Amino acid sequence: MVMNNYSDQQIGKDLFRFIKKRSKKNNIFKFAWLKNQILKISIQDKNLQTQLFRFVDVLPCLKIKDQRLDIFLQYLQEGKSFFYTPSLLASQTPVIREFMDWVINFSVKELAKTFICGSNIHEAKRSIQKLSLKNQKYTLDLLGELTLNEREAEKYFNDYKKLIKEIPLAQLSIKLSAIEPHLNLMNLDAQKNNLLKKLRELFRLAVSSQASINIDTEHYYWKDFYFSILKEILMEEEFRSWTGAGVVVQAYLKDSQKDLEDWIIWAKKRESPISIRLVKGAYWDYEYAKSKQQNWDCPVFTKKFQSDMNYEKLSEILLDNYKFVKPALASHNVRSLAHAINYALKKNIPKSAFEFQMLYGMLDELKDYFSQNGYILRIYLPYGDLVQGMSYLVRRLLENTANDSFLRQGFLDGSSEDLLLQDPGSLALDSSEKPVDKGFQNIANLDFSKSANHQKILDEIKNLNNEFKVPVKYPCLIGEQKIFGDKFFESVNPAKPSQVLGLVSYGSLQDCNKAVSVAKETYKKWSQYDFLKRADLLRNVAQEIEKNRYRLIALICLEAGKPWSEADGEVSEAVDFLNYYAEESLEIFSLNKLRSLPGEKNYNIYQSYGVSAIIPPWNFPFAILVGMTGAAIATGNTAVIKPSAQTSLIAFEFVKIFNKVLKTKGLDQFLGLVNLITGEGKLVGNYLVEHPDVKLIAFTGSNEVGMSIYQKASLSRPPKRVIAEMGGKNAVIIDQSADLDEAIPGLIYSAFGYAGQKCSAASRAIIHQNIYQEFLERLKQTLPEIILGDPALGQCYMGPVIDANAMIKINNYINIGKQEADLLIGDLAIPESGYFVSPTVFVNVAEDSKLAQEEIFGPVLVVFKANSFDHALSIANNSSFGLTGGLYSRSPNNIKQAIEQFTTGNLYINRPCTGAIVSRQAFGGLKNSSIGFKAGGPNYLLQFLQEKTITENTMRRGFAED
Numbered sequence: 023m024v025m026n027n028y029s030d031q032q033i034g035k036d037l038f039r040f041i042k043k044r045s046k047k048n049n050i051f052k053f054a055w056l057k058n059q060i061l062k063i064s065i066q067d068k069n070l071q072t073q074l075f076r077f078v079d080v081l082p083c084l085k086i087k088d089q090r091l092d093i094f095l096q097y098l099q100e101g102k103s104f105f106y107t108p109s110l111l112a113s114q115t116p117v118i119r120e121f122m123d124w125v126i127n128f129s130v131k132e133l134a135k136t137f138i139c140g141s142n143i144h145e146a147k148r149s150i151q152k153l154s155l156k157n158q159k160y161t162l163d164l165l166g167e168l169t170l171n172e173r174e175a176e177k178y179f180n181d182y183k184k185l186i187k188e189i190p191l192a193q194l195s196i197k198l199s200a201i202e203p204h205l206n207l208m209n210l211d212a213q214k215n216n217l218l219k220k221l222r223e224l225f226r227l228a229v230s231s232q233a234s235i236n237i238d239t240e241h242y243y244w245k246d247f248y249f250s251i252l253k254e255i256l257m258e259e260e261f262r263s264w265t266g267a268g269v270v271v272q273a274y275l276k277d278s279q280k281d282l283e284d285w286i287i288w289a290k291k292r293e294s295p296i297s298i299r300l301v302k303g304a305y306w307d308y309e310y311a312k313s314k315q316q317n318w319d320c321p322v323f324t325k326k327f328q329s330d331m332n333y334e335k336l337s338e339i340l341l342d343n344y345k346f347v348k349p350a351l352a353s354h355n356v357r358s359l360a361h362a363i364n365y366a367l368k369k370n371i372p373k374s375a376f377e378f379q380m381l382y383g384m385l386d387e388l389k390d391y392f393s394q395n396g397y398i399l400r401i402y403l404p405y406g407d408l409v410q411g412m413s414y415l416v417r418r419l420l421e422n423t424a425n426d427s428f429l430r431q432g433f434l435d436g437s438s439e440d441l442l443l444q445d446p447g448s449l450a451l452d453s454s455e456k457p458v459d460k461g462f463q464n465i466a467n468l469d470f471s472k473s474a475n476h477q478k479i480l481d482e483i484k485n486l487n488n489e490f491k492v493p494v495k496y497p498c499l500i501g502e503q504k505i506f507g508d509k510f511f512e513s514v515n516p517a518k519p520s521q522v523l524g525l526v527s528y529g530s531l532q533d534c535n536k537a538v539s540v541a542k543e544t545y546k547k548w549s550q551y552d553f554l555k556r557a558d559l560l561r562n563v564a565q566e567i568e569k570n571r572y573r574l575i576a577l578i579c580l581e582a583g584k585p586w587s588e589a590d591g592e593v594s595e596a597v598d599f600l601n602y603y604a605e606e607s608l609e610i611f612s613l614n615k616l617r618s619l620p621g622e623k624n625y626n627i628y629q630s631y632g633v634s635a636i637i638p639p640w641n642f643p644f645a646i647l648v649g650m651t652g653a654a655i656a657t658g659n660t661a662v663i664k665p666s667a668q669t670s671l672i673a674f675e676f677v678k679i680f681n682k683v684l685k686t687k688g689l690d691q692f693l694g695l696v697n698l699i700t701g702e703g704k705l706v707g708n709y710l711v712e713h714p715d716v717k718l719i720a721f722t723g724s725n726e727v728g729m730s731i732y733q734k735a736s737l738s739r740p741p742k743r744v745i746a747e748m749g750g751k752n753a754v755i756i757d758q759s760a761d762l763d764e765a766i767p768g769l770i771y772s773a774f775g776y777a778g779q780k781c782s783a784a785s786r787a788i789i790h791q792n793i794y795q796e797f798l799e800r801l802k803q804t805l806p807e808i809i810l811g812d813p814a815l816g817q818c819y820m821g822p823v824i825d826a827n828a829m830i831k832i833n834n835y836i837n838i839g840k841q842e843a844d845l846l847i848g849d850l851a852i853p854e855s856g857y858f859v860s861p862t863v864f865v866n867v868a869e870d871s872k873l874a875q876e877e878i879f880g881p882v883l884v885v886f887k888a889n890s891f892d893h894a895l896s897i898a899n900n901s902s903f904g905l906t907g908g909l910y911s912r913s914p915n916n917i918k919q920a921i922e923q924f925t926t927g928n929l930y931i932n933r934p935c936t937g938a939i940v941s942r943q944a945f946g947g948l949k950n951s952s953i954g955f956k957a958g959g960p961n962y963l964l965q966f967l968q969e970k971t972i973t974e975n976t977m978r979r980g981f982a983e984d
């Protein structure tokens with residue numbers, strides 16, 4: 023056979039010859055005719071392909087026959103498929119409906135069987151026997167990935183243990199996400215201990231049963247964490263000499279070479295080998311999209327040849343180190359395999375020292391090549407329930423049909439062997455990266471999978487705790503002056519109310535007058551200042567905030583009781599607001615959107631109002647404050663900020679940063695641009711609103727206060743401009759096609775993130791009756807596992823509510839609920855000190871009850887059962903608010919209907935209903951929720967301006983200007 027002076031291409035041709043001999047009529051995909059046709063048609067039509075894969079994904083959830091066919095038709099229609107009309111017509115007759123339903127169900131099951139070796143352990147065992155007759159090894163994968171709670175994870179864990187006990191010398195591939203339900207990304211320490219405990223038990227059993235366990239690698243976010251745990255446990259004395267463990271390195275990751283080299287160094291130290299499986303990686307689409315959404319560096323290579331090249335390089339490193347690790351090369355790419363075969367031949371690496379691995383049902387025609395030529399081949403055998411298997415099936419379908427996939431190019435598109443076997447390195451020559459988009463970019467949130475970020479926040483919390491040891495007095499900031507009041511109030515840490523963070527001045531009415539007068543004076547210069555320079559100032563402030571990111575996170579965490587990631591999100595949002603409004607202001611002031619004609623010139627001039635009162639809430643004490651202030655000053659207004667009393671120190675920090683930037687940029691003349699009056703809302707807030715020199719009010723808070731501001735502003739002559747965000751009673755609908763694995767964590771985050779104190783938080787869940795019981799059961803298992811505690815420690819999912827008043831008010835609602843409805847979840851253990859309220863869920867709630875209608879602003883969720891989608895929408899719309907709404911559904915028709923009929927300012931589909939991002943989700947509501955255009959959107963700034971239109975006749979005795 024092959025000799026070691028062959029090229030990769032020649033070996034590749036040998037492999038192709040083998041494949042051709044085995045394949046009958048080149049039918050590499052052993053699907054029945056129907057399935058094969060569906061796959062081919064879908065490959066030609068990308069849109070149809072997406073819809074078909076979506077249908078496959080949703081199918082196991084559709085337990086009712088009629089629904090299956092209806093949703094299938096909806097997807098066909100979405101795919102604008104030619105098959106839609108005949109199918110629709112045919113589906114009108116009951117007999118044909120019945121038949122079509124059978125065909126659909128049968129086809130998807132058959133498709134699944136191609137990649138899944140059985141639905142139970144007996145079928146899996148039969149597959150293992152068949153492989154052993156062919157001298158092929160196996161690794162068994164129990165289908166199922168994400169688990170939501172400890173009970174679900176325990177089931178997987180017990181199943182793994184059962185497999186080890188039941189199958190002699192069992193070879194397993196397991197996923198850590200199946201045995202560790204990770205709701206909280208912050209809680210790495212606790213999760214580490216939990217995982218170590220479970221893995222020790224499993225590995226102990228594996229050692230005593232001489233079983234092997236390979237830990238599959240999943241998403242990049244968890245990779246370093248998982249690797250560090252595995253390195254730790256496999257170095258423990260008890261497991262140090264065990265050679266049955268294995269890990270996976272994904273060559274599509276840019277840092278995979280380092281991963282591999284680290285594993286090899288580690289294995290040398292350990293002095294007994296583990297198996298290292300080299301794959302390209304199964305989650306490319308996810309990793310790429312996720313990094314774009316988060317604005318993180320993309321962890322995966324973005325060109326296919328880069329992954330191929332890297333795979334070849336890593337194959338060489340792996341094979342070179344066969345004495346320290348057991349190389350396992352997993353691929354279905356003939357070129358990648360040929361390269362590894364050739365390299366091993368050249369380096370005289372014994373065939374027994376490494377193995378090839380392939381997936382069940384993929385490129386079966388090549389599999390015998392390995393056993394016939396003395397190589398070890400191991401087949402990855404997934405088995406289990408079809409429902410759990412769907413995400414696996416969708417990954418395999420994608421892999422077979424993606425444009426760049428070797429299997430698709432080789433066996434469906436019919437690319438030439440020469441092309442398929444070319445050196446991926448040769449493609450590097452004509453690679454060119456796309457130019458970077460220079461427009462507004464959201465800044466990235468912190469990556470909490472990096473422990474360095476945890477440490478920096480902990481350091482800042484320590485610094486602030488030291489600073490706050492002896493609480494200092496905080497003045498009002500007016501122009502260049504610090505004005506201390508006669509009286510002070512305490513700002514406290516809501517998680518530890520005995521910790522006083524600062525003593526804040528009660529601003530007086532004279533202070534208000536002074537602040538307005540300084541702002542008015544500064545307005546004369548600021549309104550005339552070049553708009554380009556105004557935008558520059560905003561960007562400079564944004565940069566300074568970024569520099570102080572960790573300190574600000576720590577402060578928001580201590581004063582507002584926000585968990586780290588929520589506080590981090592606020593800092594990002596504040597920076598985004600400033601950069602975005604800077605950019606938007608340039609457009610407003612430089613573009614003329616009116617039409618001019620020959621002889622007639624038309625244009626708009628935008629003029630600012632003057633002094634604005636900025637009244638932000640305590641629940642987004644930094645982001646909203648910065649956003650509203652930024653909008654005012656970007657448009658040439660000046661500002662007097664009246665922050666919420668509970669979060670005065672955060673406001674103080676912002677004005678301090680702002681004034682520091684003015685000074686360092688030599689702009690001292692504008693020190694009265696942003697002024698801060700702390701104190702009592704009823705006194706100074708109202709006074710500012712009614713002050714004759716305040717022309718514009720930007721407010722975010724309760725509907726009651728918002729409406730009273732609106733009323734007062736309307737009495738002024740001319741009436742003052744009011745922009746107001748005023749809360750919600752937000753509903754999330756979960757229909758019967760929803761993926762509960764996504765919907766439950768999404769709802770929990772929407773309702774209990776920041777203890778339900780976001781105006782966008784979900785407070786009503788509306789569940790279709792067909793999944794109602796299952797939903798309640800899983801929610802009941804999952805919600806009590808979220809961690810409540812002091813946000814400063816960094817591990818908690820949910821912190822305290824803002825103050826004692828809020829706690830009392832929320833508990834009053836809970837007491838009403840206990841009388842008027844049924845408590846599903848509540849009275850959970852809460853920390854003894856601090857303003858904590860138990861996450862609470864009620865069922866059997868009357869639609870018009872207080873609980874269902876009033877904004878509670880706390881961790882209280884009411885759940886309704888809907889008997890149809892129309893019913894669900896009618897419950898959702900039965901509210902005087904209309905801020906955010908959520909929908910979990912995979913029915914195209916329901917999604918369309920919700921888009922048209924859900925009366926909500928922001929509708930979030932198949933994701934949590936909180937967490938709007940500047941420029942992507944402009945934020946603001948309908949009905950009683952808002953007055954004005956949405957924050958972070960293209961129309962927001964216009965509200966801070968008055969529009970003057972100029973029309974000039976430019977005709978002069980027959981001479982017209984163009």
Ligand code: FDA
Nearest residue numbers: 238239301302303304324325326329353354355379427428
């Ligand atoms: P092929 O050469 O067609 O490569 C396809 C791959 O290229 C994609 O999967 C992706 O990784 C990459 N790619 C696609 N588009 C790209 C682009 N634009 N830029 C850069 N790269 C791109 N996976 C995993 O993540 N964790 C695991 O634990 C395992 N375990 C496992 C075990 C076994 C035995 C096998 C055979 C496979 C796995 N896999 C896996 C799945 C594996 O990652 C997947 O099968 C391979 O990525 C497919 O690569 P091939 O070389 O077969 O095909």
